[in-house]
Amino acid sequence: MKAAVITSFDRPPIHTDMGEPVPELPGEMLVEVLAAGLHQLTRGRAAGAHYSASGSPPFVAGVDGVGRGTDGRLRYFVQAPDQHGTMAERTVIDPRRSIELPDGCDPVVMAAAMNPAMASWLALRCRAPLAPGARVLVLGATGSSGTMAVQVARHLGAVQVIAAGRDERKLARLPALGATATVTLDDERLGELAGDVDVVLDFVWGECAVNAMQRLLVQRCDRSVPLTWVQIGSMAGQVAAIPGHLLRAADLRIVGSGHGSVPERAMLAELPALVEQIARGTFQIDVQRMPLSAVEQAWSRPAPGGERIVFTP
Known part of the structure; x- marks a missing residue:
């Protein structure tokens, strides 16, 4: 054959x-x-x-x-x-x-x-189940899995889905698929738009993820409200050097979703x-x-x- x-x-x-x-x-x-x-x-x-x-x-x-x-x-x-x-x-x-x-x-x-749908579906069903009225940030929303994550998050009940990615042309298509806001990954407005989300679906990781964490936490109104950061992909790097103060300064919970972490x-x-x-x-x-x-x-x-x-x- x-x-x-x-x-x-x-x-x-x-x-x-x-x-x-x-x-x-x-x-x-x-x-x-x-x-x-x-x-x-x-x-x-x-x-x-x-x-x-x-x-x-x-x-x-x-x-x-x-x-x-x-x-x-x-x-x-x-x-x-x-x-x-x-x-x-x-x-x-x-x-x-x-x-x-x-x-x-x-x-x-x-x-x-x-x-691509399974990545966010399992993350939001098994690793960070959405509560009513939840808000979600998708990092890497212009890739196939990220674009699907925008749709899955809305389908599973997220009231806000902020889509962050590199490709502005693809970002422009995401409001029609359920994104309530779009922003490029290097835009300073990322923290302002997504500072109070409940869940981050991270398909990028690396230094890009660390920068996003810092921007979100600076803008977060109440840092005692849990923020679940779900690491799914590593398109921007396998290693993220997360400063310890980010973990001490907020209720930031970092989990992975993939083979092994989901039974x-x-x-x-x-x-x-x-x-x-x-x-x-x-x-x-x-x-x-x-x-x-x-x-x-x-x-x-x-x-x-x-x-x-x-x-x-």
């Missing part, structure tokens, strides 16, 4: 022949892959750089996908780091790590939306509700569909307009 195969951590995958995957453990299922998204997590594991990465080349790229199993049912599935990759004509899944999809849903849209059981329990909303068209996501044979050319370049790339075998 054809697959996107990682032959080295420092090179894109190649579209080549790979041996057929075979179910080996009780309950495993062979699925025909219909769509697999190219996510930051996908790139990170393929480069051996993500904290959840395991194993060494060669292996098939891809962390999730949509496919049809031998039982005839359409499923969205997420693979553990030691399972077969998803960017192939076929893969082997554990059905317990999958969600059956409703009839008529678009496999490409589902493959594009689930990973797998809780993650799987949340997915059906998210699948339902995506299938309904609740969230908008721009998708660029590409044949799997184009994986090497598409791997390292951003999709035009910021669409989520989805490969179809």
